[in-house]
Amino acid sequence: MILDGKALAALEREKIKAKAAELGIKPGLTVILVGEDPGSVSYVSSKEKVGAELGFASRAIRMPETASEAEVLKLIAELNRDPSVHGILVQLPLPAHIDENRVIFAIDPSKDVDCFHPYNFGCLLAGNQIVEPCTPKGVMRILDHYNIDLKGKRAVVVGRSNIVGKPVAVLLLQRHATVTIAHSRTVDLPAVCREADILVAAIGKPNMIGADYVKDGAVVIDVGTNRVDDASRPKGYYLTGDVDFQTVEHKASAITPSPGGVGPMTIAMLMSNTLELALLAREKKV
Ligand code: GUN
Secondary structure (H helix, E strand, O other), X not given: OEOOHHHHHHHHHHHHHHHHHHHOOOOEXXXXXXXXXXXXXXXXXXXXXXXXXOOOEEEEEEEOOOOOHHHHHHHHHHHHHOOOOOEEEEOOOOOOOOOHHHHHHHOOHHHEOOOOOHHHHHHHHHOOOOOOOHHHHHHHHHHHHOOOOOOXXXXXXXXXXXXXXXXXXXXXXXXXXXXXXXXXXXXXXXXHHOOOOXXXXXXXXXXXXXXXXXXXXXXXXXXXXXXXXXXXXXXOEEEEOOEOHHHHOOOOOEEOOOOOOHHHHHHXXXXXXXXXXXXXXXXXXX
């Protein structure tokens, strides 16, 4: 079975749009992009576009690669004070001269639409999160939509990033899966992955997870969206996941394609989080 994240994301966007209209709320999302990393440029345009489609006050602020950390912090301080902004997202990675932790720390936790601030990350770990990180939330929505049972199941997450690996492991644990976080230093990674009833690949290595990593009948979630240079393609590159879809498709009972799986869900969940933060901000004011 193909887990169609693209179609599910379209459904989710419709629901979010309808809910915002019903509640008479105009969620405000500001995305900050520093520099011109090609992947980030494209993600930020998509975020801007989807926000506009849903009727949000969504905008992207683009800063040059040479912007200083102080300039970024100043902008965040202004956005923190602006009541029309409910969600602030600083696109990662940042240029090397800017301290990512300091930037994330500067975002008002009540506007931290990514759930990256240590306060929110801590709440997530303790099980009382306000919002959930967008990609992990998208993964969980896909599993829920397709009624994939998690309770007591073996879940293996490959990748330990703060953006995906760690938080998706926490969410799976909250849903009573038995969770292993594996990574590049894991001894006999294929064998560890073969124990998984649910395998989440979030490594950032094109097509790394082959059939030898997958147990028969496992559910495979491919979080990777890798750009591979290929001069023969119209854009000079193509996108592919961390999972070798062609070979794994036959072994897995269910699998997300990439592109067209988790990626579109991430953006839909960003909008869902923005709406939630806008609602919370309104409740606090009345
Ligand atoms: N870079 C890659 N994924 C993400 C994300 O979910 N949020 C932010 N802020 N940056 C990212």
